[in-house]
Structure formats: structure tokens, C-alpha cells
Amino acid sequence: MHTHKTIQVPSGDPAGRLVCPACGNGSRFIEIAEQVIMTTHFIQNRDGSFSSVDRETDVGGRVKLFCGKCSADISQFHSHLQEMKF
Ligand SMILES: [Zn+2]
Numbered sequence: 001m002h003t004h005k006t007i008q009v010p011s012g013d014p015a016g017r018l019v020c021p022a023c024g025n026g027s028r029f030i031e032i033a034e035q036v037i038m039t040t041h042f043i044q045n046r047d048g049s050f051s052s053v054d055r056e057t058d059v060g061g062r063v064k065l066f067c068g069k070c071s072a073d074i075s076q077f078h079s080h081l082q083e084m085k086f
Helices: 075-084
Strands: 029-033 036-044 050-059 063-067
Touching (some): 029 075
Antiparallel strands (some): 036 050
């Protein structure tokens, strides 16, 4: 029996540990940013080659979270991942 209500806070073991509700995977997750603008600053060297000196990444669209094992969309836990990643 499965209930399909949205759960916001993972109820893993220990408490707060994220576990995929579909397959039980608790180790591998995939984050996908839909719209990423990457800005890279270059300096041209005397010999005509280029060196990148600075790089900025801007995420414009939605960021989704997927299970790394069964690919279930678990974006409801994405804010939890943001808080817990180091
Ligand atoms: Zn899964």
C-alpha cells in the first residue's frame, strides 16, 4: 500500500536522513539545474593563448532533485539538500 501525499521532511534513519520514497536509496542523488549561465573571464597572454581568471555560475531556472538509483523526481527534498550539503 502506497500513499502519494507529498512529504517535505525526510523520515530516514537517523531522523532527517534523506531516503528515496520510491526505492529506498539513501546514498546517491542527482541535482539538475535547468537554466545555468556560466560566465568566464579570460585574459589573453602575450603568446596569444588565453587564461581564465574568474568564473561565475548563475542558476536562472528551477533546480530539480532526482534519485541517483531509480531517477524518481524527489524535488520536494531539494531545500533539505541545500541546507545539509557541505
Ligand atoms: Zn529511488
